[in-house]
Amino acid sequence: MKYKDYYEAMGLPRTATQAEIKAAHRKLARKFHPDLNQKADAEARFKDVGEAYQVLKDPEKRAAYDRLGEKPDNAEDFRPPPNWNDGFEYSGRGDKSGTQGDFSDFFESMFGGGEGAQRYHPSMHAAGQDHHAKVVIDLRDSFTGAQRAITLQMPVADAQGHVTMQSRTLNVSIPKGIRAGQRLRLAGQGGAALGKGPSGDLYLEIEWREQTRYRVDGRDVSLDLPIAPWEAALGADVTVPTPDGSVSMTVPRNSANGRRLRLKGRGIPRATPATPTGDLYVVLDVVLPPADTDAEKAAYGALRDAFKFDPRANFTGDST
Amino acid sequence: MTSLITLYLQGEIVEESIEFTLGELSRASGASTEQLSLWVAEGAFEPRGEATLAWRFSGSALRRAATAQRLTRDLGLNAAGVALALDLLEEIETLRTRPNR
Numbered sequence: 001m002k003y004k005d006y007y008e009a010m011g012l013p014r015t016a017t018q019a020e021i022k023a024a025h026r027k028l029a030r031k032f033h034p035d036l037n038q039k040a041d042a043e044a045r046f047k048d049v050g051e052a053y054q055v056l057k058d059p060e061k062r063a064a065y066d067r068l069g070e071k072p073d074n075a076e077d078f079r080p081p082p083n084w085n086d087g088f089e090y091s092g093r094g095d096k097s098g099t100q101g102d103f104s105d106f107f108e109s110m111f112g113g114g115e116g117a118q119r120y121h122p123s124m125h126a127a128g129q130d131h132h133a134k135v136v137i138d139l140r141d142s143f144t145g146a147q148r149a150i151t152l153q154m155p156v157a158d159a160q161g162h163v164t165m166q167s168r169t170l171n172v173s174i175p176k177g178i179r180a181g182q183r184l185r186l187a188g189q190g191g192a193a194l195g196k197g198p199s200g201d202l203y204l205e206i207e208w209r210e211q212t213r214y215r216v217d218g219r220d221v222s223l224d225l226p227i228a229p230w231e232a233a234l235g236a237d238v239t240v241p242t243p244d245g246s247v248s249m250t251v252p253r254n255s256a257n258g259r260r261l262r263l264k265g266r267g268i269p270r271a272t273p274a275t276p277t278g279d280l281y282v283v284l285d286v287v288l289p290p291a292d293t294d295a296e297k298a299a300y301g302a303l304r305d306a307f308k309f310d311p312r313a314n315f316t317g318d319s320t
Numbered sequence: 321m322t323s324l325i326t327l328y329l330q331g332e333i334v335e336e337s338i339e340f341t342l343g344e345l346s347r348a349s350g351a352s353t354e355q356l357s358l359w360v361a362e363g364a365f366e367p368r369g370e371a372t373l374a375w376r377f378s379g380s381a382l383r384r385a386a387t388a389q390r391l392t393r394d395l396g397l398n399a400a401g402v403a404l405a406l407d408l409l410e411e412i413e414t415l416r417t418r419p420n421r
Contacts, residue, residue: 050394186331
């Protein structure tokens with residue numbers, strides 16, 4: 001078990017007052033809250049801060065923790081000294097506010113289970129809880145629909161009311177037209193009821209798998225299409241990749257760099273008859289080939305001679 | 321040889337085809353009906369229907385309610401703070417997906 005430095009987690013000296021601890025907690029909770037901070041380590045930091053606060057905000061727990069001393073020698077493989085908490089009395093789950101119980105081994109062995117730990121009374125009748133999970137899908141899955149086997153860790157209560165995590169695999173149809181940020185509801189697939197209540201529902205929150213080619217905005221999808229200067233100038237028939245196979249498209253003559261061409265109805269398909277189909281936007285990205293060989297240099301030279309083109313013609317006069 | 325037929329569960333897309341009553345939204349989001357009523361009074365949610373019992377929330381309210389519930393629980397925001405945070409978070413998301421507009 002690893003020793004946790006709760007003062008370090010909150011960026012406070014060990015002499016901090018209770019008011020300073022509260023203020024630091026509020027500030028760091030806002031900073032690292034997973035709903036407000038998209039960075040990958042934000043959730044872990046948020047949990048660390050929450051755990052530290054559970055101990056430091058409570059003068060008795062704090063005093064017991066302080067008795068362990070600063071950075072014990074065995075910090076990496078920490079064992080609490082015998083009778084370390086003599087003379088302190090606390091229940092371990094006094095108030096129910098704050099973060100959900102998902103604390104480190106260190107916390108659990110010092111202060112008992114996290115406050116979110118649930119114990120059901122076996123004679124209780126209650127509807128099963130709704131469960132939530134995230135599912136990562138490819139953009140293509142939304143174009144074609146897909147079938148996925150999804151493995152979930154679910155808390156299951158036994159006859160005595162003890163809750164254990166069990167893994168459960170579900171085969172799920174990913175419907176056409178579903179988008180990141182949306183949720184799929186699977187009725188009755190959430191937590192089992194206690195006694196005679198109805199089962200809860202399972203909500204699957206959809207996320208896109210990371211990819212670099214397409215950008216998604218609502219139902220519309222856009223991609224950058226590299227084209228040669230002569231394709232932009234003379235027009236061309238090009239093949240455009242879409243998440244659902246390739247399509248042919250005509251680049252109009254004299255297209256400027258950055259021009260957006262719309263392929264109507266080629267975005268994310270409709271999910272229900274009432275919803276519109278998205279469009280695919282192709283943004284032209286004119287790529288200049290480097291002039292390395294003599295022949296290539298001559299070709300650019302011929303362009304210069306043919307055009308008498310001054311791209312800075314409107315930069316005349318004074319510069320103000 | 322036996323043939324295996326795998327059954328795939330068909331779900332409903334919450335944002336496209338579901339409406340919630342106050343009780344259903346409370347259960348799915350983890351927010352209490354009292355909290356949800358406060359947020360409605362603050363204008364953070366706009367259900368159809370006049371009387372509380374007739375309220376129907378759109379499917380997209382679930383995501384907002386779940387966020388609101390976490391912000392209230394973790395940061396101690398009041399209803400006005402929740403309403404402001406939800407609006408700002410939505411604006412940030414729009415700016416992220418459309419940086420050039």
